[in-house]
Amino acid sequence: MTAQAQDLVGATRKESRRLFDSWWQEMTAAAGDGRPTAYVFVMGSFNELLRVFDFVINFPEITALQTAVRGQSMAYLQAAEDYGFSPDICGYVKVDVGLQLKGGEHPHGRVPRPALALATNMCNTYVKWAEFWEHHYGCPVFVLDLPAWRGAGAAPDPADPAFERDRRYVEGQLRELIALCERITGRPFDIDRLRESMAETNRMAAVYHEVLALNRHRPAPFNAAREGITYQGIANLYRGAPEGTQFFALARDELRERIRLGLGTVPDEKFRLLLAGTACYTHFKRFVELFESWGGVFVLSTYMIFAGGGFVPGFGYDLTRPLESLAEQMLQAAWWGFTGSMFYPQEWLANAVRDWGVDGICLHGVKSCRTTSTGLPDVREWLRTQRDVPGLFIQSDLVDARLWSDAQIKNRVDAFFEALAARKAGAGR
Amino acid sequence: MGELERIVDDCRALVEDPSYPAVRRWLADHPGGKVLGHFQVYFPEELAHAAGMLPVKIMGAGSTVQIRQADARIAAFVCSIVRSSLELALSGRLDFLSLFVIPSICDAVRNACGVWVRNFPQFPTRVLYFPQNAASAHAVDYLAGEYARLVRLIEETTGQPVTAERLAASIAVFNENRRLLRELYRIKRETPWLLSALEAYVLTRAGGVMPREEHNALLRRVLELVGQRPAKRQDRIRVVFEGGYCEQPPLDMLAVIQDACYIVDDDLLIGLRWLVDDVATDGDPLANLAWAYLNASSYSPVQHDPRKPRAEMLLRRLRAAGADAAIVAAPKMCEPGLEEQVHYTRTLEAAGIPYLVLEFEETMTTFEQVGIQVETFAESLLFEFA
Ligand code: SF4
Ligand code: SF4
Numbered sequence: 001m002t003a004q005a006q007d008l009v010g011a012t013r014k015e016s017r018r019l020f021d022s023w024w025q026e027m028t029a030a031a032g033d034g035r036p037t038a039y040v041f042v043m044g045s046f047n048e049l050l051r052v053f054d055f056v057i058n059f060p061e062i063t064a065l066q067t068a069v070r071g072q073s074m075a076y077l078q079a080a081e082d083y084g085f086s087p088d089i090c091g092y093v094k095v096d097v098g099l100q101l102k103g104g105e106h107p108h109g110r111v112p113r114p115a116l117a118l119a120t121n122m123c124n125t126y127v128k129w130a131e132f133w134e135h136h137y138g139c140p141v142f143v144l145d146l147p148a149w150r151g152a153g154a155a156p157d158p159a160d161p162a163f164e165r166d167r168r169y170v171e172g173q174l175r176e177l178i179a180l181c182e183r184i185t186g187r188p189f190d191i192d193r194l195r196e197s198m199a200e201t202n203r204m205a206a207v208y209h210e211v212l213a214l215n216r217h218r219p220a221p222f223n224a225a226r227e228g229i230t231y232q233g234i235a236n237l238y239r240g241a242p243e244g245t246q247f248f249a250l251a252r253d254e255l256r257e258r259i260r261l262g263l264g265t266v267p268d269e270k271f272r273l274l275l276a277g278t279a280c281y282t283h284f285k286r287f288v289e290l291f292e293s294w295g296g297v298f299v300l301s302t303y304m305i306f307a308g309g310g311f312v313p314g315f316g317y318d319l320t321r322p323l324e325s326l327a328e329q330m331l332q333a334a335w336w337g338f339t340g341s342m343f344y345p346q347e348w349l350a351n352a353v354r355d356w357g358v359d360g361i362c363l364h365g366v367k368s369c370r371t372t373s374t375g376l377p378d379v380r381e382w383l384r385t386q387r388d389v390p391g392l393f394i395q396s397d398l399v400d401a402r403l404w405s406d407a408q409i410k411n412r413v414d415a416f417f418e419a420l421a422a423r424k425a426g427a428g429r
Numbered sequence: 430m431g432e433l434e435r436i437v438d439d440c441r442a443l444v445e446d447p448s449y450p451a452v453r454r455w456l457a458d459h460p461g462g463k464v465l466g467h468f469q470v471y472f473p474e475e476l477a478h479a480a481g482m483l484p485v486k487i488m489g490a491g492s493t494v495q496i497r498q499a500d501a502r503i504a505a506f507v508c509s510i511v512r513s514s515l516e517l518a519l520s521g522r523l524d525f526l527s528l529f530v531i532p533s534i535c536d537a538v539r540n541a542c543g544v545w546v547r548n549f550p551q552f553p554t555r556v557l558y559f560p561q562n563a564a565s566a567h568a569v570d571y572l573a574g575e576y577a578r579l580v581r582l583i584e585e586t587t588g589q590p591v592t593a594e595r596l597a598a599s600i601a602v603f604n605e606n607r608r609l610l611r612e613l614y615r616i617k618r619e620t621p622w623l624l625s626a627l628e629a630y631v632l633t634r635a636g637g638v639m640p641r642e643e644h645n646a647l648l649r650r651v652l653e654l655v656g657q658r659p660a661k662r663q664d665r666i667r668v669v670f671e672g673g674y675c676e677q678p679p680l681d682m683l684a685v686i687q688d689a690c691y692i693v694d695d696d697l698l699i700g701l702r703w704l705v706d707d708v709a710t711d712g713d714p715l716a717n718l719a720w721a722y723l724n725a726s727s728y729s730p731v732q733h734d735p736r737k738p739r740a741e742m743l744l745r746r747l748r749a750a751g752a753d754a755a756i757v758a759a760p761k762m763c764e765p766g767l768e769e770q771v772h773y774t775r776t777l778e779a780a781g782i783p784y785l786v787l788e789f790e791e792t793m794t795t796f797e798q799v800g801i802q803v804e805t806f807a808e809s810l811l812f813e814f815a
Contacts (some may be wrong), residue, residue, distance in 0.1 A: 086767040121561045124536045127733045128768040147558035172567035343543035365504045374540035378502035
């Protein structure tokens with residue numbers, strides 16, 4: 001390995017740490033000096049708009065996930081359950097409730113109080129979650145409706161009057177949100193700053209797509225369950241900021257270098273997999289290892305689609321009409337997220353299997369997340385019977401360690417790989 | 430058995446029969462008639478009615494149907510009503526549907542819409558996105574547009590044009606139904622010894638699975654008969670039951686509760702009573718329905734509306750009913766219900782109003798535990814108030 005290659009391999013990881021640290025420093029400082037903070041979610045991003053008003057942006061899904069990766073989510077969950085929240089509801093909500101009850105103290109820093117809570121209807125639980133902040137802090141809550149997939153039909157067509165009607169509704173709501181942000185921050189809205197942020201997102205989205213596409217290579221240079229989650233984190237936190245674009249350019253260069261050097265994410269890639277849903281973050285290393293020990297690599301995940309910024313293929317804001325275009329892209333992303341990965345994902349999955357050379361799909365049902373998990377057994381059945389795609393359905397959680405059953409999951413993963421191996425051997429005959 | 434008791438018994442038999450006898454009777458009487466099924470909570474049934482369709486509430490199967498096929502299609506941690514509604518369809522019991530609409534009430538059922546679309550290509554299944562940004566100045570317009578979109582689908586399904594006149598006529602039928610239901614609830618609130626909560630419940634619920642004109646006639650007769658009942662007031666605590674907006678508690682659970690207290694108000698099947706006033710019949714009917722949904726409506730954990738802070742709405746319901754206490758229930762595995770429960774109980778606590786927390790499932794078959802809890806709760810309050 002040359003010195004230059006050595007510099008590049010591992011550079012993304014270092015830079016991601018720096019960026020996460022810097023986000024936490026900003027949040028912790030805001031907790032001290034009271035700079036207005038907006039709480040937002042990963043599906044339906046408001047970053048470009050919030051940057052115009054200089055909000056600090058808190059992503060509670062990310063802070064919750066981080067407690068689990070650190071092995072510390074249970075104390076927060078417990079605090080929320082002691083407060084009255086049921087064991088059966090979304091674990092992310094409960095970790096955050098626990099965090100708020102503990103005054104924002106997090107293993108990485110301190111979460112500031114919200115000056116504004118923003119939710120979209122991409123997940124109904126977002127709305128209930130935001131209502132908790134409303135009750136707890138008395139902060140304003142703004143819910144943005146993104147009516148998208150209604151149960152049928154092809155991708156939305158901007159030329160369709162029905163789409164135009166939806167777009168107008170979203171744009172109208174965005175204008176109301178702008179007025180609210182002006183009231184909260186006392187700053188006037190500056191459309192040129194919005195344009196700048198949107199231009200930055202355009203640049204970032206282009207590189208994000210390049211990064212994703214590099215994983216079509218055999219062996220895959222990154223694991224969509226492991227590195228993918230870092231990419232998503234940065235895509236959300238730094239959307240609309242130059243650091244985000246620079247990060248993905250670095251990631252792209254590192255991945256190209258890995259490909260040039262023949263470095264796969266596992267030493268001997270045997271099976272290419274697609275992850276429908278998320279990993280389990282209380283057992284993150286273990287989750288990935290169960291698959292990697294068989295030479296299995298997640299080359300793509302639906303999570304990177306629905307929570308990665310919703311960069312639909314061909315994504316690009318039209319900077320000549322920023323608000324209209326923002327509304328349009330939010331709707332397209334919502335439609336893409338719902339159909340491409342959550343409610344009606346079968347065609348998208350079948351196409352991804354074909355295009356990414358996937359051997360099998362792991363569908364991970366998250367006990368406390370009905371948004372992503374409810375119909376997964378049915379999707380698996382559809383793929384098996386209609387497209388002859390092998391699927392493994394396992395269940396655990398994102399942040400609740402009590403729901404991870406190691407022996408049971410290992411048995412199922414092992415049986416899945418044995419079946420995949422037999423299938424490959426059969427195909428080779 | 431008197432006439433009123435017979436009507437109540439018939440309604441109970443009707444709502445406990447998963448073969449939807451009233452729907453099948455209607456179909457026999459209306460050859461070629463089409464049925465629109467809709468999931469909880471609220472649906473503007475007028476849209477279907479105006480095209481001559483029979484709107485039918487699909488609200489689970491209680492313990493009347495064994496889940497055999499749905500479990501293989503839906504993850505285990507989803508509430509029972511989503512599961513049993515799918516089972517009804519997979520087992521052919523909903524073979525009369527020409528169209529199914531799922532309001533976007535929660536994550537579980539919205540995702541389950543995909544399951545319906547994949548499994549039942551023979552009829553369209555659609556999500557109806559009600560505004561969660563209810564206070565937006567654009568919400569009424571948007572919702573009227575959603576209704577128009579549905580009307581087009583209904584017209585395609587039936588071949589019948591839905592004119593403004595027909596819509597206005599349908600609104601009048603449902604206005605009457607809502608008025609009669611309000612009257613039923615007034616009696617329950619003011620003289621609960623004349624009409625038990627269980628009776629009021631089955632009488633209300635029958636409306637979801639039979640033609641509404643028939644239901645109106647039935648309710649009119651019931652209201653005549655109720656006043657003639659000789660029942661006497663008893664010394665019981667008065668409670669509001671909250672938590673029945675979507676999955677329905679088993680009838681026997683309500684029976685056990687009413688053995689110990691008067692349920693003077695509730696949110697059971699709140700969708701049928703969502704619109705709290707008559708909807709205007711002049712002007713644009715779709716805009717009127719949309720306006721009423723947003724501006725003259727009840728509350729539930731699945732609608733976000735800053736103008737209707739729910740815990741405050743619950744306190745108002747308690748005050749209006751002169752209730753001593755609340756039973757704050759939630760279905761098992763119901764994300765919105767269980768989350769709301771926390772806020773409700775904390776608010777009640779702060780207001781110094783006694784409450785009992787219950788979790789239920791439509792498939793429950795033993796009620797001893799609930800009985801003991803409710804009895805102990807009621808006794809402690811009677812003692813306190815004495
Ligand atoms: S229910 Fe699922 S999508 Fe919604 S907030 Fe929880 S984890 Fe996220
Ligand atoms: S009971 Fe709760 S979780 Fe189930 S469909 Fe109704 S609102 Fe959704």
